[in-house]
Amino acid sequence: MNFMDKWKTKLQHLPTQASIYTLFVVVTALSVYFLDKSVVAFLLLLGSLLLLYFTSFKNSVKWAVGGILLFIVIPFATSGGLAHESYMEVATQCGIYIAMALGLNIVVGFAGLLDLGFVAFFAIGAYTYAIFATPQANNFISGQLFPLSGSSFWLFILIGGFVAALFGVLLGLPVLRVKGDYLAIVTLGFGEIIRIIFNNMEKPINITNGAMGLSSIQPPNLFGLKFTFPHQFYFIVVGILVIVIFTVRRLEHSKMGRSWKAIRENEIAAQSMGIPLIRTKLTAFAVGASFSGMMGVVFAAKQTFIDPTSFTLLESITILVMVILGGMGSVPGVILGAALVTILNLQVLTELTNWLNQLTMNGTISIPNALSPSKMQRFIFGAILVCIAIFRPNGLIVAKNRKVDAEQLKAERSHTPVPVGQSTGQSGGVAK
Amino acid sequence: MTILKVAKLVKRFGGLTAVDGVDFAFPKGKISAVIGPNGAGKTTFFNVITGIYKPDEGEIELDGKSIVNVKPHLITSRGIARTFQNIRLFGSMTVLENVMVGMHIHLKTGLFGTLLRLPRNRAEEKRSQEEAYRLLEYVGLESLLNEQANSLSYGAQRRLEIARALATRPKVLLLDEPAAGMNPRETVDLIGLIKRIRQELEITIILIEHDMRLVMELSDHILVLDYGTKIAEGIPEEIRTNPRVIEAYLGKSAAQQGVIS
């Protein structure tokens, strides 16, 4: 026991922490670099970001170190081996899902509105870019102006976010009058309707090319540099993700974030505090949707081909699972949840399947057909979810409230008289 | 002088008339009480005034201006704040955050101000924290500022609801059974607090309460409801001896004997 305590205090010592942490990063980074394909080393390297969260460095230090890891160490370390692009693909997918999960977390986690059709906004973003970055738009806009060149991609990130936000509001206006389970059902319907519309909008005017999907989407182009490889998209995604995280953190502890949570906790009381219900919910929908829309644009450009099958209900559910698993309303939790689910699906479980297949082929083991590894994959995934739900019912990293230092408040406060006077008729900046 | 006036106010739920043609003028700067047996329609009366329910008939005027059909959140910015009989705090938020939510209508920072966090936005956030803290001091909860609201004791939760309502800087404060669930000590403190709110902050107070000791000690004026109708109004002395009131509370036989204690 004494021994453990000793270690604990030692670990709280900042320089010790810093050296252990650096050592960890260096070792994992080097192994990723020198080993040809080592999933474990790669995962540990990504894990260093999680570890960073739990260190006791100052916030600014954490951000700086996180930046160095994301923009320099990880891209460089993975560039060593054959698996470079596949690592980068996984990391890029993680980033896309993290941004979407953070968007859904605003709606579900902060504002408490259960949305089962969230992938619709991702689809809207993807199609917004795909339609104009292929000859498709020539079908309804004359002049053979399309496809737009890849340099329009950067503008389209914003447009995609904006269009998705707009649809968030359009969906919200009729839908937000219903609550709870009903809201879930209506949003589920919305998600399916959007997908079916995209699936059928090839007549009378061919807008989406229906079930055939849109192919040869222009890759992004920055001053002549074409983005086609995952390791290039990685930087775009991480860039957007940094902005998204920054936005979420600012909103969370603001008037807006408090209004969202107030509505989640008690609608009637929130109203009685002067919070306009519909408008506040609509902003949650719009902001959440915009993150998804932006990533939709990136997704379309990265895949260069999209069709409605990428935007099914299962995707909506997966994003919701990320939020719930990570911890509703908890930003670090949701990031972890999204990363974990993506990595599990894309890397760990596929690796496992490959490995089992290999063994079967070599005749080392024989697995009955009913339990074929690819079927096992979903089973294991489900089992892991159930375990997390049982052992961490509030999520991997539970949402925490921000604490305020009372002493500092008292010391700094201005010496104005008690401010709780009567309102003077006009005051109250009547919520416009 | 009247600050809040209701005239021929009616609210029905299906076949039940919960508020039935109530007329009353609440005097400015005073403490008025609304009393009546369980199910008399007191809470419904508050819900209609604050816009949670639309009245079926009648008029409600704040400072001479009608607030019928005004949305609840706008009624708050007109200057009416309230607490709830069945406590409605933002349970998983901190005590300080609860009060800061009450300041909503007085904060001007919008979406972009939040993202850019200009000096003016930062200053506003700081000021709202300070003001919220001051209000917590005012109701005696400052030491609990970082606690989660639903971890507080019953009495503390009721006081937090008052602090949160004060944060909207109301002209009229409606308290729905503020002493319910409090022990006698807490009730005494509460009486002091309500008196201070009236005197120092010059806020008109309307309270619903079953604790007659509190009602008689605090109120300048009492409105008595029974089955949705007004059966009496007057100063505490008059109400205490009013036979119709005694009958409503204790039944006919008690009415012949005398006084509510």
Ligand SMILES: Nc1ncnc2c1ncn2[C@@H]1O[C@H](COP(=O)(O)OP(=O)(O)OP(=O)(O)O)[C@@H](O)[C@H]1O
């Ligand atoms: N939303 C509602 N729908 C239907 N009936 C309601 C509703 N709210 C209240 N009532 C009914 O209206 C009547 C008055 O209820 P109200 O809650 O106003 O009484 P109260 O005077 O506050 O009682 P208490 O002292 O028990 O709090 C009751 O008969 C109640 O059942």
Ligand SMILES: [Mg+2]
């Ligand atoms: Mg009541």
